[in-house]
Amino acid sequence: MTPVMTRNISTEKLIEDWRWQVVQAKNAEFDGAFFFGVSSTGIYCKPSCAARRPKRENTSFYASPGEAERAGFRACLRCRPRADEARSAKTEVVVRACALIENSGDEEITLESLAAQLNVSASHLQRTFKQALGVSPKEFAAARRLHNFKQQVRRTDVTTAMYESGFGSSRALYEKATRNLGMTPATYRKGGRNLKINFVTADSSLGKLLVAATEKGVCAVAFGDTTEQLASNLASEFPAAEIRPDDDRLQSYVRAIVEYLDGRGRTLGLPLDLQATAFQLQVWAELRRIPYGETRSYKEVAEQIGNVKAVRAVARACATNPVALVTPCHRVVGADGKLSGYRWGVGRKKILLDGERSSETSG
Numbered sequence: 001m002t003p004v005m006t007r008n009i010s011t012e013k014l015i016e017d018w019r020w021q022v023v024q025a026k027n028a029e030f031d032g033a034f035f036f037g038v039s040s041t042g043i044y045c046k047p048s049c050a051a052r053r054p055k056r057e058n059t060s061f062y063a064s065p066g067e068a069e070r071a072g073f074r075a076c077l078r079c080r081p082r083a084d085e086a087r088s089a090k091t092e093v094v095v096r097a098c099a100l101i102e103n104s105g106d107e108e109i110t111l112e113s114l115a116a117q118l119n120v121s122a123s124h125l126q127r128t129f130k131q132a133l134g135v136s137p138k139e140f141a142a143a144r145r146l147h148n149f150k151q152q153v154r155r156t157d158v159t160t161a162m163y164e165s166g167f168g169s170s171r172a173l174y175e176k177a178t179r180n181l182g183m184t185p186a187t188y189r190k191g192g193r194n195l196k197i198n199f200v201t202a203d204s205s206l207g208k209l210l211v212a213a214t215e216k217g218v219c220a221v222a223f224g225d226t227t228e229q230l231a232s233n234l235a236s237e238f239p240a241a242e243i244r245p246d247d248d249r250l251q252s253y254v255r256a257i258v259e260y261l262d263g264r265g266r267t268l269g270l271p272l273d274l275q276a277t278a279f280q281l282q283v284w285a286e287l288r289r290i291p292y293g294e295t296r297s298y299k300e301v302a303e304q305i306g307n308v309k310a311v312r313a314v315a316r317a318c319a320t321n322p323v324a325l326v327t328p329c330h331r332v333v334g335a336d337g338k339l340s341g342y343r344w345g346v347g348r349k350k351i352l353l354d355g356e357r358s359s360e361t362s363g
Contacts, residue, residue, distance in 0.1 A: 018098060018133060018140075019061045022047050029088060029132070033095045035062045035081050037073040044068035049079035055225060093118055093125065094132045101141045111137055198246035199234060201227045202254050205261050206348045210234065211253045212243075217271030218253060221323040223344040257325060263359045266292040268326045279310075283317035284327045293356040297335045319343055325352075 022030045028048035037044040038054040044062065045051065062068040065075065065082050075082050096118055101109060114137055115122040129137050197219060199212035204223070210230035212220040220237075224230040235243060259265045274281070286304050290296050298318070302310045318329040324344055330352045334340045342349035 017061075019047075020056060020059065021133075023059070024053060026050070029091050030095075033091055035065060035068050036060065037062060037068050037071060042073055043076045044073035044081060045076040045079050046081040049076055049081075051076070051078055055229075057229070090128050090132070093120055093128055097125065097129055097137060098133075098140070101137065101144060104141070109141055195238060195241040197234070197238060197241050197243045198249060199231070199243065200245060200247055200250040200254060201230055202258070204258055206344075206351060209254070209257065211250050211257065213250060213253065214273045216273035218323055218326065219273050219275075221257065221326055223324060223348060260325060261355075263355060266359075270323075270326050272323060272326065274322060279313065280317045280320065283314055284321060284329075287318070287321075287327050287329055287332065290328060290331045293359065295331045295333045295337075295353065297337075298332055299335055301332060 019034055019036070022034075023036050026048050031046040031048050033047070035044050035046055036054075037060045039058045039060070040054065044065070060071070062071065062073075068081075069075070097114060100114060100117060111122050111126060115125045118125060120128075126136055129135075129140070133140065135143070195214060197212050197214055199210055199220070201208055201210050203209070206223050208224050208227055208230055210220065210222045210224070210227075211218065212234055220234060222230055222233065224233070253270055256265065256268060256270065260268055274284070276284070282305050283301065286301055289304075296304075298311045298314045299308070302308055302314045305314075307313075314332075318332050319341065321327050321329040321343065324330075330342055330349045339346055339349055339353070
């Protein structure tokens with residue numbers, strides 16, 4: 001099966017909607033498993049449709065052509081989603097497994113119980129699920145619990161959110177959440193309370209650019225398709241912070257980044273204010289040591305920080321890097337040298353690496 005994601009794509013993004021990751025990958029193995037509608041065109045398609053990918057906010061998902069049509073969409077003339085699609089037995093297992101995990105509520109579901117409900121062996125489910133989605137059923141379920149916790153804790157206290165999200169103890173929550181949120185659950189619940197964040201957006205060669213900073217330093221550098229999308233993402237990460245646009249104070253940061261993108265700079269020594277775990281900060285510091293125009297594998301980064309077994313943890317740290325370019329996570333590639341995921345899109349990663357190599361050659 002064609003993997004939907006690679007290891008350094010944020011697992012949380014996959015959990016939020018694995019179907020969207022399938023659509024982005026144009027994975028034909030999921031044709032017939034579901035369909036997606038595009039509100040801006042009024043058309044629905046199958047996952048592998050060759051048409052240009054829509055924006056996420058314009059996309060909705062349906063279990064059948066009939067369901068999509070009842071929602072007001074008409075069939076795509078290009079991919080013909082009404083044509084009979086016999087999805088493979090492996091795809092059927094993955095789709096049903098995802099549904100069971102998503103509907104398990106606060107109940108912890110084991111690989112064995114999941115396999116029993118699907119009438120397959122645990123080893124077959126483990127192998128098939130990971131081959132399709134890039135994570136194991138256990139990782140998928142754990143990340144979904146954390147995602148649910150993040151939603152719940154915005155509306156209630158930490159203890160209530162902990163139990164409603166399926167964490168059986170505060171120790172389990174704090175170990176998992178602190179590692180993935182970059183702060184304690186209580187701090188995350190505050191959503192940046194008492195924090196003042198200024199931001200500015202600008203056009204760049206990689207699309208819309210957002211730079212945000214506190215009084216201490218830059219807390220976010222991100223790329224996106226629209227200003228609205230970038231501002232919304234920033235607000236969702238710091239819902240309790242006082243966030244204001246600032247076209248003046250941050251212009252020097254924007255100029256430095258634009259010059260870097262244009263090949264007129266080799267480093268970005270901007271002051272940073274990052275909320276993160278000690279491990280994340282250690283990884284990000286190592287990434288900033290990778291020379292311009294060069295790359296390292298996740299394994300090499302793990303070795304450099306003295307933890308050879310932390311390859312996957314290094315990948316997660318890359319995927320959660322909040323400051324594009326300043327911490328050059330785009331310089332980390334697969335062990336075979338191939339480009340894997342990038343928080344702001346693999347296409348942008350390729351452009352960045354090609355640009356750096358070209359500058360090195362011409363320089």
